[in-house]
Amino acid sequence: MEYDVYVQTCPTRLVLDRLADKWAVLVLGKLDGQPVRFNQLKREIDGISQKVLSQILKKLERDGLVSRSVFATVPVTVEYAITPLGRTLTSTVAALTRWAEDNIEAVLAAQQKYDRSA
Amino acid sequence: MEYDVYVQTCPTRLVLDRLADKWAVLVLGKLDGQPVRFNQLKREIDGISQKVLSQILKKLERDGLVSRSVFATVPVTVEYAITPLGRTLTSTVAALTRWAEDNIEAVLAAQQKYDRSA
Numbered sequence: 001m002e003y004d005v006y007v008q009t010c011p012t013r014l015v016l017d018r019l020a021d022k023w024a025v026l027v028l029g030k031l032d033g034q035p036v037r038f039n040q041l042k043r044e045i046d047g048i049s050q051k052v053l054s055q056i057l058k059k060l061e062r063d064g065l066v067s068r069s070v071f072a073t074v075p076v077t078v079e080y081a082i083t084p085l086g087r088t089l090t091s092t093v094a095a096l097t098r099w100a101e102d103n104i105e106a107v108l109a110a111q112q113k114y115d116r117s118a
Numbered sequence: 119m120e121y122d123v124y125v126q127t128c129p130t131r132l133v134l135d136r137l138a139d140k141w142a143v144l145v146l147g148k149l150d151g152q153p154v155r156f157n158q159l160k161r162e163i164d165g166i167s168q169k170v171l172s173q174i175l176k177k178l179e180r181d182g183l184v185s186r187s188v189f190a191t192v193p194v195t196v197e198y199a200i201t202p203l204g205r206t207l208t209s210t211v212a213a214l215t216r217w218a219e220d221n222i223e224a225v226l227a228a229q230q231k232y233d234r235s236a
Contacts (some may be wrong), residue, residue, distance in 0.1 A: 002218040008165030015218035015225060016140045021209065026124065030159060047126030064228025085224050090211045091190035099210055101121040106203050107133060111181020 018063060023048055023056050025093050028082070031066060037080035063114045065089060128157050136181060141166055143211050146200070149184060150208045153199035183207060 005012045018024055026045050030036060036044075042053055046049040057080055060066035065086035082090060121128045136142055144163050148154060154162075160171055175198055178184035183204035189195040200208060 003222055005215045005218055006148075006162060006164055006166045011226060012215075012218040013140065015222055016215070020138045020140045020215060020220075022131065022138045022145070025138070030124075037123075046124055056154060061149060062229050062232040063225050064232075065225075080141045085221065085228070088221065089217055092210065092217055094209045095213065097123045097130075097134070098136060099207055100123055100130040100137075103203065103206065104121055104130045105131055106131060107181050109205070111180050114180040114182075 005061055017065075018059065019089075019093070021056065022090065026062060027053070027060065028086065028090055028093045029054050029097055031080060031082045032094065035069070035079040038078050038080065041080065049054060059063070060086070131138065133181075136177065137207075138210070139174065141170055142178060143214060145171070145174050145178065145219050146204065146211045147215055149198060149200045149204070150212065153187070153197040156198065160197065178204070194224055 003012045004010050004018060023045070027041065027050070029069075030041055030044055038053070038057075041057075042048060042050060045053070057066060057068070059078075061068050065084055067081050067083050069079045069081065071079070121130045123127050123134060141163070144166070145159065148159055148162055156171070156175075160166060161167060163171070165199075175184060175186070179186050179198075182201055185199050185201050186200070187197045189197070
C-alpha cells in the first residue's frame with residue numbers, strides 16, 4: 001500500500017497528530033539518552049502536569065515508541081526508555097526543537113513586523 | 119539570551135505549538151517548491167476546510183515563514199510562497215512526514231499488540 005499524508009483517510013495522519021503534541025515532542029527529546037524515571041521527566045519538562053505526562057507516556061508506549069519497565073523496589077520504580085522504533089524518530093524531533101531554539105528571534109521579529117503593519 | 123524549549127516560559131515553545139499543528143506541517147510541505155495558489159493548496163491538502171487553511175496561512179505569514187502575493191487579475195490571484203526563514207524549516211518538516219509514511223505500519227502493529235495485552 002502507498003501511504004500519503006496528504007490523503008485524509010491515510011493512517012499516517014495519526015502519526016502527525018501524535019507528533020503534533022508539543023509534550024510528546026519534549027518527552028521523546030528527553031528519552032533520547034538513557035532510561036528516565038517518571039518523576040525525573042516531570043521535573044525536567046517544565047510546566048507538564050502529572051496527568052498529562054501519564055497520558056502522553058501511555059500513548060507513546062501504545063505507538064511502540066517508548067517502553068515502560070517496572071522494578072520491584074520500595075517504592076516501586078518505573079522507568080521509561082526509547083524503543084528502536086522511537087529512536088528512528090528522535091533525530092527528526094531533535095532537529096525540530098533545535099530549529100525552534102535557533103530561529104525564535106527571527107520568528108518573534110516577523111510577528112512584531114506583521115502586527116505593526118496590520 | 120539562552121533559549122531552551124524545556125523551560126515553560128521560553129518563547130521557543132510558541133514555535134513548537136505552531137509546528138504542532140498537523141495542518142501547518144502539511145501546508146509547509148506543499149509550499150516547499152514553487153508558489154501555490156490558495157485553491158490549489160485547498161485541493162491538494164485533502165480534508166482541510168477553507169476557514170482552517172486561511173487561518174493557518176495567516177499564522178505562518180505572521181511567523182515570517184510564508185509570504186503572500188496578490189496579483190490584480192480578474193478574479194484576483196493570491197499566491198503563497200515559502201520565505202527564506204521558512205525554507206530552513208521545511209527540510210525538518212519533510213523528514214517528519216517521511217518518517218510517518220515510512221513507519222506507520224510499525225506503529226499500527228505496536229498499537230494492536232498493546233491493545234491485545236491491555
